[in-house]
Amino acid sequence: MPRTQNACASLAEPAWRRIVQDLEAIVDQRIALESLKVEKHDTRPAGRGRIHISFRLNVLTPSESLQGCLLLPLPAAITLAGYLMMVDDEIVAASRESTSLDVTTKEAMMEICRFVASAVDGVVRSNLPEGYAVEADGCQGVRPDVRPRLDYEEGQDLVVARASLRIHEYEPCEAILVLPAF
Numbered sequence: 001m002p003r004t005q006n007a008c009a010s011l012a013e014p015a016w017r018r019i020v021q022d023l024e025a026i027v028d029q030r031i032a033l034e035s036l037k038v039e040k041h042d043t044r045p046a047g048r049g050r051i052h053i054s055f056r057l058n059v060l061t062p063s064e065s066l067q068g069c070l071l072l073p074l075p076a077a078i079t080l081a082g083y084l085m086m087v088d089d090e091i092v093a094a095s096r097e098s099t100s101l102d103v104t105t106k107e108a109m110m111e112i113c114r115f116v117a118s119a120v121d122g123v124v125r126s127n128l129p130e131g132y133a134v135e136a137d138g139c140q141g142v143r144p145d146v147r148p149r150l151d152y153e154e155g156q157d158l159v160v161a162r163a164s165l166r167i168h169e170y171e172p173c174e175a176i177l178v179l180p181a182f
Helices: 007-025 075-083 087-094 102-125
Strands: 031-041 054-062 065-073 134-142 158-167 173-181
Touching: 007 075, 007 102, 007 158, 007 173, 031 065, 031 087, 054 075, 054 102, 065 075, 065 134, 075 087, 075 102, 075 158, 075 173, 102 134
Parallel strands: none
Antiparallel strands: 031 158, 054 065, 054 134, 065 173, 158 173
16 A cells, blocks of 8 residues: 655665666666656555566664565566676577576576665665665565565555666566665
8 A cells, every 4th residue: 555755765766776777787788767656555565467586685774674675577587687697689588488597597686686785785875874784685586466575564664666667678667676664
């Protein structure tokens, strides 16, 4: 259920911009942030209609450890992993429809998770007092229309930033950055 934005939500847009900038640099492909909608919710969002990869984020505050994630549709995650591994466009295009991942692709996704966490960490450390940080916490496949697993109590506030991303020349997809509203 959407709620009014607060100061914590102000980190979502710069975090998205930094994620896009960093991912563009490591995959050497254009990534466009075509739209962004930031809301505060009291439930975890689900990726619609297809399998998603949850790039999990461990958000450290001075008093606790919270979780967030970047939910990316599987074809987009496979695309990023393929370009990270410097795979040819034709192979990336053919791989996008797969639902099984080989070890190398999984390792590339873990590397993407580390870059996403580093991007969000940079924004958090630049905008919040000492003691706040973000670390990569692994990846998880999530079935269509199922909410990702997070260490989270239902009803706690979350910042949900839905972006329309275009990777290279592929159709835009909805990607969701979920951060705790600390």
